[in-house]
Amino acid sequence: MQTVTVAIADTDAGRRAKLEQSLQEGSGIEVLTDVMSDLDGIPAAHELEPHKNLVSTEDVIARITQLKPRILFVNLDLSIERECALLEALQRTCPETLVLLLTDKSVQEEQIIQALANGARGCLSHETDPLYFLKAVRVVDRGEIWVTRQMLGKIMDRVLH
Known part of the structure; x- marks a missing residue:
């Protein structure tokens, strides 16, 4: 099994740490941590925070381009x-x-659908069982999508109508 590299862009340090811990329990997954620590002196506590004014979208893109995470x-x-x-x-x-x-x-369903239309490959709630984060990484790495059946139905309705 090939190692899948993963990075996390979340402004909430507690959620980010919980997700990192869940992912590190999976074999074949490498979590890239402290990914923003060397950008212009921004503290590591602000890793990949595109929602804060401290890190611009351009800075996030530059760092992701450098790190090249798969997920x-x-x-x-x-x-x-x-x-x-x-x-x-x-x-x-x-x-x-x-x-x-x-x-x-x-987050409203319309926002999720809009983000999926703009290139996202799936969606999970922060409250999801940690096991599903590992499964989602594997599924998306294989080129598939990760959405609930309910969301898939809404997407299909849009495609067909």
């Missing part, structure tokens, strides 16, 4: 325009990096 978890919050700009830039500059969205209950 990138991106927190999807209420600033969907910023996430979509990040997704579009990642598709242009890092097409080999596949994005999985991290969501919470505040």
